[in-house]
Amino acid sequence: MTDANTPPSRGRILVVDDQRNMRATTALLLRAEHYTVFEAGTGEEALAHLSGGSMDLLLTDLKMEPMDGLTLLRRALEVAPRLQVIMMTAFGSIESAVEAMRLGAYDYVTKPFKESELRYRVERALERARLLRDVDNLATDFNQRHGLSALVGRSAAMRDLTSRLMRVAQSDATVLIQGESGTGKELVARALHAHSRRKSRSFVPVNCAAISESLLESELFGHAKGAFTGAVKARRGLFEEADGGTLFIDEVTETSPTFQSKLLRALQEGEVRRVGESTALRVDVRTVAATNRDIEIEVREKRFRQDLYYRLNVVTLRVPPLRERLDDVPVLAEHFLERANARSPNPRRLSASAVTHLMGYDFPGNVRELENLVEQAAALAESDELMPEDFPLRQARLPPAHGTSSLSALDGQLGLGTGTAGGPTLAQVVEDAERRAIAQSLERHGVDLARVADELGVSSTTLWRKMKRLNLRPPTEASRE
Ligand SMILES: Nc1ncnc2c1ncn2[C@@H]1O[C@H](COP(=O)(O)OP(=O)(O)OP(=O)(O)O)[C@@H](O)[C@H]1O
Numbered sequence: 001m002t003d004a005n006t007p008p009s010r011g012r013i014l015v016v017d018d019q020r021n022m023r024a025t026t027a028l029l030l031r032a033e034h035y036t037v038f039e040a041g042t043g044e045e046a047l048a049h050l051s052g053g054s055m056d057l058l059l060t061d062l063k064m065e066p067m068d069g070l071t072l073l074r075r076a077l078e079v080a081p082r083l084q085v086i087m088m089t090a091f092g093s094i095e096s097a098v099e100a101m102r103l104g105a106y107d108y109v110t111k112p113f114k115e116s117e118l119r120y121r122v123e124r125a126l127e128r129a130r131l132l133r134d135v136d137n138l139a140t141d142f143n144q145r146h147g148l149s150a151l152v153g154r155s156a157a158m159r160d161l162t163s164r165l166m167r168v169a170q171s172d173a174t175v176l177i178q179g180e181s182g183t184g185k186e187l188v189a190r191a192l193h194a195h196s197r198r199k200s201r202s203f204v205p206v207n208c209a210a211i212s213e214s215l216l217e218s219e220l221f222g223h224a225k226g227a228f229t230g231a232v233k234a235r236r237g238l239f240e241e242a243d244g245g246t247l248f249i250d251e252v253t254e255t256s257p258t259f260q261s262k263l264l265r266a267l268q269e270g271e272v273r274r275v276g277e278s279t280a281l282r283v284d285v286r287t288v289a290a291t292n293r294d295i296e297i298e299v300r301e302k303r304f305r306q307d308l309y310y311r312l313n314v315v316t317l318r319v320p321p322l323r324e325r326l327d328d329v330p331v332l333a334e335h336f337l338e339r340a341n342a343r344s345p346n347p348r349r350l351s352a353s354a355v356t357h358l359m360g361y362d363f364p365g366n367v368r369e370l371e372n373l374v375e376q377a378a379a380l381a382e383s384d385e386l387m388p389e390d391f392p393l394r395q396a397r398l399p400p401a402h403g404t405s406s407l408s409a410l411d412g413q414l415g416l417g418t419g420t421a422g423g424p425t426l427a428q429v430v431e432d433a434e435r436r437a438i439a440q441s442l443e444r445h446g447v448d449l450a451r452v453a454d455e456l457g458v459s460s461t462t463l464w465r466k467m468k469r470l471n472l473r474p475p476t477e478a479s480r481e
């Protein structure tokens with residue numbers, strides 16, 4: 001029982017001594033300091049206490065029968081490697097104390113000891129235990145959030161990807177990540193950083209589709225004071241922010257050739273020049289770029305500079321679409337459900353039929369779409385067991401034949417191109433299908449772009465980028481012009 005006046009425990013200590021008096025006195029002294037204290041009269045008894053792993057400090061006598069303090073120390077560290085140990089030795093047994101330290105004890109006290117000395121040594125050992133625990137937690141946290149363990153999936157395709165990722169993470173090679181929208185490219189980029197020697201420095205993401213070209217340049221390279229109207233102060237660019245770390249250039253294909261040549265120069269020379277500044281600054285940055293386009297088509301059609309492509313494409317990591325690794329669907333669904341459950345008062349579970357239902361779908365929005373489906377189901381389902389009907393799937397809507405739908409008037413209005421050899425190119429068919437899907441959804445939801453993005457299973461950034469490229473605007477905004 002704890003009452004309101006008792007301060008919380010400052011640490012859990014196990015006191016081991018075969019002399020009952022000595023043990024009781026030591027325990028009493030430590031309880032007065034508000035530690036939670038357990039007692040054991042033999043080494044065996046002590047090991048039983050330690051097996052749960054909840055103890056912070058072991059304070060043990062050296063000379064005991066039948067198990068002596070050194071043996072207990074050795075066995076204790078086997079069951080609880082993070083345990084702090086202080087050895088209590090009799091006057092004159094300094095060699096044993098040294099031996100204890102060599103075996104992993106943190107400290108020792110010579111009996112008889114002063115109360116103040118024991119208090120001091122105990123507090124210091126517990127401080128170390130807390131520190132180690134914090135470091136452990138941080139490392140687990142960091143890994144769960146950014147490392148490989150953030151990448152859920154055990155399919156052969158994902159295993160290939162992660163082993164390749166681990167191999168290139170160590171090097172400073174520029175990496176190009178390719179994959180459809182929502183496949184997990186950003187998670188892959190973060191994992192690359194988390195497993196690189198740069199992990200303690202910054203991971204700096206920049207999304208080329210989300211900002212205008214002129215802003216992008218000053219964002220990346222920085223600018224001098226007075227470089228342009230509004231530049232009242234000099235500013236560091238993201239290249240400089242990422243010095244020593246990793247710069248993640250997302251949606252790199254959504255940039256103009258002019259910008260691309262500036263980027264190329266920076267990568268080639270390892271130097272950046274702030275806008276409006278004549279001197280260049282050296283930066284040590286590892287670059288990771290991503291795109292959800294087929295970049296080779298972009299190069300062939302002269303929208304992306306070939307020299308920059310070669311520069312970025314030292315190593316390619318291809319993140320496969322979810323429909324090519326449907327065996328990841330169950331683990332991913334469980335993962336997202338677990339996350340939703342952690343935030344919710346009524347935890348849900350997946351029925352086998354729901355899993356089968358999901359595995360029959362082709363997920364045009366990839367992992368992000370599955371994530372959304374699970375979160376919606378967890379929020380809206382009527383029973384604790386999630387059933388197929390809790391996951392309303394969009395039909396895999398194939399585009400209607402080119403230019404023959406009721407939306408062909410819209411096509412004309414939006415200026416849909418034709419292929420060079422008479423028929424449309426694959427890129428045009430895809431673009432056509434995208435334009436239709438977005439235009440239809442925009443008609444339904446108008447300016448509510450969050451709903452449009454949701455319906456289409458893409459992030460709002462992706463939607464924004466696609467609309468910009470396809471020259472689509474929400475109806476109400478367009479009609480104002
Ligand atoms: N293997 C995975 N394990 C766990 N979560 C994943 C995995 N892949 C993707 N996700 C989740 O799916 C969502 C989309 O991932 P991410 O943003 O990395 O995709 P993307 O490829 O960068 O998409 P876009 O091209 O739209 O920017 C994120 O919420 C991410 O956490």
Ligand SMILES: [Mg+2]
Pocket residue numbers: 185186250
């Ligand atoms: Mg992304």
